[in-house]
Amino acid sequence: MLRFLPWRFIIRFAARRYGVMDPISWLARLRAFARPSEVQEPIELLRAGIVFHxxxxxxxxxxxxxxxxxxxxxxxxxxxxxxxxFVPRAFSFSHINLTHRNWTAVGLPEIPIYPIVDPRGLVTPLHDGWSVDFWIVTKDGARLLPSKLEESEVRQILHLEPGLRVETIAEKSGLRIRSEATMVMDGTTPTVEIHVDASSDRNGWLIAAVRPYNPEGIQFIDSIRVSGPGDGLEINKKTTVRFSEAPAGLRMAHYEEGDVHSDLASSEETTSITCDAGMATAAALFPISAGGEKHLRVSIPLTEEMEVRNLKLPESATSPWSEAILPTARLSIAEPKIQFLYDAAVRTLLLLSADELVPGPNTYRRFWFRDACL
Incomplete structure (x- = not known):
């Protein structure tokens, strides 16, 4: 019955009613630029574009x-x-990441789950999900915020042995954070594991911050609450960020209160929070003594992604990288940079072909045959 409705008239009437362009006329104009084809507008591209914008x-x-x-x-x-x-935004229809679309996946062979790390060490464990960041805040107000640092103040290294690991080192004015993100198997559950070493020349705190965004932009966090014996945070009632020790303090904020970063000095403890705007933030505080170091391990089970995608891991999913690369072609060359590029390419191919072959770990999770034919 729906096919007999006058869709063209309805769409044109709605467009005129709201003072926007007639999409049917514009699509007709677009088709005039193309050669005759069986497919006039790739539906998957339109769908991806709608989600993107x-x-x-x-x-x-x-x-x-x-x-x-x-x-x-x-x-x-x-x-x-x-x-x-810098991209001027006055006439931009939407604000998207146009300039720094570079992130690195960590993972295991035969497991089509790809946690990513951005150029400043921001870790996004779930596909298109929220993220975890690490800061240092001292008692005299000094702050080390990796996303705000200059290129000379941050180094990032991709390690290939014994498995894929992304190491990020941020350092400025006596404050230093070294983080290393990887994916491991905790029994039968893929788990993101982050090892953080922080040092400061002043008394302060290492902050593990839960953030409602990723390298593409906003990703909603509706609720955060303390889980278990107080050594973890449960995000959106689904995924738990587990710490190797209970934090000395917890700060949480919803959108109307602003970013939790602005309220770290508060002595008020919060154990749960909800946010109607989906912009809840949280910070777990771990003390650092002047001249000392603080080590923290953060574990994030990826059970939520396995359930959402209904993934069943094969028995070979527990195989380490050393076994996965055995059947691959070897290259031995004197130039270390070329050797690294080849070895990294082999692991990238194995990583991104765990299930369906995909051209990238985050945005480009689809593969179109026509792309390969161009």
């Missing part, structure tokens, strides 16, 4: 009016006048 519209509201928050690296650069990555 829907995120961009949320970014417009959430980021543009809250530039005092701590944002991911691409926002700190792309929204900063005077930076080479």
């Amino acid at each position: 829907a995120r961009g519209l949320v970014n417009v509201k959430a980021i543009q009016h809250n530039l005092d928050w701590v944002w991911p690296f691409w926002v700190e650069r792309q929204f900063k006048p005077g930076d080479p990555s």
Whole structure:
């Protein structure tokens, strides 16, 4: 019955009613530029574009009016006048990451789950999910926020042995954070594991912060609460961020209160919070003594992604990287950089072909045959 409805008339009437362009006329104009084809508009591309720019519209509201928050690296650069990555936004329909679309996946062979790490060490454990960041805040107000640092103050290294690990070192003015993100098997559960070493020349805190965004933009966090014996945070009632020790303090905030980063000095303890806007933030505080070091291990089971995607891991999923690369072709060359590029490419191919072959770990999770034919 629905096919007999006058869809063209309804769409055109709605467009005129709201004062926007007639999409049917514009599609007809677009078709005039193309050769005759069986497929006029690739539906999967239209669908992906809608999702992409829907995120961009949320970014417009959430980021543009809250530039005092701590944002991911691409926002700190792309929204900063005077930076080479600055993009004027006055006439932009949506605000999307156009300048720093570089992130690195960690994972295991035969497991099609790809946690990613951005150029400043921001870890996004779930596909298109929220993230975990690490800061240092001292008692005299000094702060080490990796996403705001210059290129010379951050180093990032991809380690291939014994498995894929991304090491990020951020250092400035006597404050230093070294984090190493990888994926391991905890029994039968894929788990993101982050080892963090922090040092400071002043008394302060290492902060493990839960952030409602990823390298593409906003990703909603509706609720956060303390889990178990107090050594973890449960995000959206689904996934737990587990610490190797209970934090000395917890701070949480919802959107109307602003970023939790602005309220770290408060002595008020919070054990749970909800946010109607989906912008809840949390910070777990671990003390650092002047001249000392603090080690923290963070574990995030990826059970939620396995359930959402209904993944059944094969028995070979427990195989280490050393076994996975045995059947591959070997290259031995004197130039270490070329050797590294080849070895990294082999692991990338194995990682991204665990299930369906995909061209990337995050945005490009689809593969189109016509792309391969171009």
